[in-house]
Amino acid sequence: MKKFTTLLFIFTFFLGFSQQKNISIEDAVLGYYKGLYPTSLYNLQWVSNSNTYIYQKDNNLLFSDAKSNNVIQKISFETIQKTYPELRRLPYIQEITATNLTFSNRNAIEVYNYKTNSKENTIAFDENAQNSEYNAHAKAVAYTLDNNLFIATTTNAKIAVTEISDKNIVSGQAIHRSEFGIVKGTFWSPEGNYLAFYQKDETNVTDYPLVDINTYPATLMNIKYPMAGQGSEIAKIGIFNLKTQKTSYLDIDTTDEHYLTNLTWTPDEKYVLVAEINREQNHVWYNRYSVETGKKVNTLFEESNSKWTEPEFDAVFLPKSTTNFLWFSERDGFMNLYEYTTDGKLVKQLTKFNWVVTGILGFDESGKNVFITGTGEDARESHAFKVNLKSGKYAKITVQNGTHYTQLSTNGNYLIDNYSNLTTPNITAITDINKKKATSILIAENPLADYNIGTTEFVTLKANDGTDLYTRVIKPANFDATKKYPVLIYVYGGPHAQMVTNSWLGGANLWMDVFATNENYIVFTLDNRGSANRGFAFESIIHRNLGNVEMEDQLTGVDYLKSLNYVDSNRIAVNGWSFGGFMTTSLMLRNPGIFTTAVAGGPVTDWKYYEVMYGERYMDTPQENPEGYEKAKVHNYIKNLDGKLLLIHGSVDPTVVPQHSMTLLQEAVKQKVQIDFFTYPMHEHNVRGVDRVHLIEKMMNYIVENNK
Structure with missing residues (x-):
């Protein structure tokens, strides 16, 4: 018989034994x-560059000050509907600034000025569009139709980024079956002057037959499905210049079917960083490419492992720097953060945890600290931490045991913290990071x-x-x-x-x-x-x-x-x-x-x-x-x-x-x-x-x- 041990603390959640109601x-x-399921606050997010957060309640958008947690402004659905009479409910807010709300409205992106109760911008695009991504700097939306990529602006609903008739070539969509942390296929540059995009050539990928039984008679629905050991897709990265409206491609030879991922723009928009992984997935080259020439400038570093290498995160540049960035790597056995320069210099290993870092929330205004998420000592939990960029010293911000989903204010002063644990359905709190004080704004009932x-x-x-x-x-x-x-x-x-x-x-x-x-x-x-x-x-x-x-x-x-x-x-x-x-x-x-x-x-x-x-x-x-x-x-x-x-x-x-x-x-x-x-x-x-x-x-x- 195998030996087993029980936790010294066993979380047991008793909901009572005398209730009469059953659930089917x-x-x-x-x-x-x-x-x-426990209640939560919808549309809860920070107003950019402020200490104000919003959430939805009783068909209103409430603006609250994080210091006092008092409501300082209210926008009713009826007010927004006067400008957008086609709306039937409050929309999900994609972005919010001191003056504007951005949201999707059918096949358009709307920018609504809530100070003047007027339309700031409307960017309409094809009603069959998919994979849409809005950029506030460019005032444009990238989107796909079938296998091609387009951009819509306030004056032109259909600027062609690619016009490729070969159905084997797919632009602007996630590639590599959404592995390596890939969740999308378009990447706006920081100031919105360029759009980078993934492209895949599936000519070598076999067709797999699926059948649509809802036609008369049933019809064939072939999909591209690369099976292990067989032909795979060939990836490319395109760059579209919004000023010249020209498309170019980075000079990367992927005829060996190696993978391209973790695409990151440098803040000055001069370079694109790309992780390249061999098909065997045991070696990574992190390369820098010139946007102007498409040529590789240098290899910043390489990683290899006899089992596998799997980069899953884009580089995150330090505040006010165009050269120094943070990189996620498991090279020491756990996902940790490393600081590099675009010249390929390893500045330092920033974190040295024996637990897993899962994300970067942002930085404080001084640029001295980065806020991260990770499991902490208990791998069943998720927490937020503050890490000093110079010393690597860190402090845990979310002190309650459990799973925390957090949003950092732009200035790094406050944290929205939604958390639960085995005995807590859901608590939403605003944490003053400097004062180490959390104020609950929602305590969900069981x-x-x-x-x-x-x-x-x-x-x-x-x-x-x-x-x-x-x-x-x-x-x-x-x-x-x-x-x-x-x-x-x-x-x-x-x-x-x-x-x-x-x-x-x-x-x-x-x-x-x-x-x-x-x-x-x-x-x-x-x-x-x-x-x-x-x-x-x-x-x-x-x-x-x-x-x-x-x-x-x-x-x-x-x-x-x-x-x-x-x-x-x-x-x-x-x-x-x-x-x-x-x-x-x-x-x-x-x-x-x-x-x-x-x-x-x-x-x-x-x-x-x-x-x-x-x-x-x-x-x-x-x-x-x-x-x-x-x-x-x-x-x-x-x-x-x-x-x-x-x-x-x-x-x-x-x-x-x-x-x-x-x-x-x-x-x-x-x-x-x-x-x-x-x-x-x-x-x-x-x-x-x-x-x-x-x-x-x-x-x-x-x-x-x-x-x-």
Whole structure:
């Protein structure tokens, strides 16, 4: 039996046992619309270059002074509607200055002067536009139509940045399947004089067939899907000059299919910094390119690692500097900050934490301090910190235990802090950073106080190598330790995800708590090695062997559950989606006899069918690592099925393509093994909207019916 330890402090959240109201799975899935999640302040943000913040209340925008937290101005929806009669509700505010509000209004960006109650600017663009990005300096919007990129200004709604007829070439959209921290494809220069953009040539990428069943007859919907070991996209970076209205390209040869990411403008708009990663993803070159010539000026630094290198953040320049910037790197084992110059000089390693830095909030007015976010000592939490740029000395700003989402005022004097933990639904506070004083402006009530809901506990176990493994245990209401309860293990287990957090409900979805109480189940989740926010060694141990260490840790969790007197060790089910679907099928088929029932959604069943960028980072190519791919291939274990297995897949899933489930079903037929299958027609990787109720009910009903 493996040894396990429990946290000296176990967060237990008792919502009471005498409530009469029950929550249905349907209401739990739609909980945000049913008032079952904690309230928060909408449109909460700082007015730029001020100590004033705004938020929405009772159909009004309220302006408050951070020093006193008194309301100093109010703008009603009716006032804004007089200028924009087509509005039906207060819009989401994209930017706010001392005079202007900027928001989207159908296919236009509106700049509204709230001092004079008048339109400052309207920038209209094509109603079919996608990927729009507004720049206040340029008074322009970049957007895409199909595969080309355009700009709209106050005087011209359609300036062509690219006019390429070849459908294999895509401009202005996220590239590399949105890996390496890429979330968009356009990048305005600091003063709005240029627009940089990603472009990808997918000629070498194979077409993957999906089918639209809503046409008569059904029609083919080909997507470009680069599978591991096969042809990938060829990336470029374009620069559009708004004055000359000419497009040029940086002189980068990517015919070797290497990656371009973390694009950053220098503040003087003379250079673009680009992280270039070889396809093997074990070497990074951080290069500086001239905007004028498109030529590489210098390589600032290089990083390599025998497992992988994965830059995920743009450079952040220091205040009033065009040369010195902060760079995120895991080179010392944890994501930390390093100061570099554009000449390639390493000034210093700024932070030296044995925990993960997750972001930069901004700087103070003096330019002496940077404000960052990170986990702090407890990887299940998220906090804000102040770091001196010269000495590296730091102070924790958010002192309450939990998960904090923060916004820094432009001058660095105040912090908007939204936080929760296992016993706190949501508190929004304004923190005076200099006085170290926080004032709550919203204390959300417990939305589940009148409902029959159980308890959530955090337990820490030990992996076989002694590593701490964080888990979450949800017990039903009226839990009785003298009884035996069946268990549902909800698993994800893959990179870039963390299921167990010190936040409201412990990071769980409400349907898990409701299922536990309605069906008298224990719902258990463990973040195994390979998951996020624990440092490079913890995350990279999975390299070339996806599933092995992850399952070992999950089975440590199973051993813990079996050690509990109130667990029915003969009734353990497992459920997960995407990487969690891979884990679910692997756990069920590679460990027969442990689980009675498994429900795997959107499962990766053979990593050779997964995408180049993600798959090759963790597994290398199928040609380089045939043993690893073969061992992880779920099909090889189908004959081991001992119990009930349900596969679920969206019929037009562009992320984990249907071939994963189809080929596993094919192997089940070949091996004469009976498994169950359900597809959600015309749904992609996640079943969203009201149809998600059907999905959760199907999964939970299957578990209850078969976990016996």
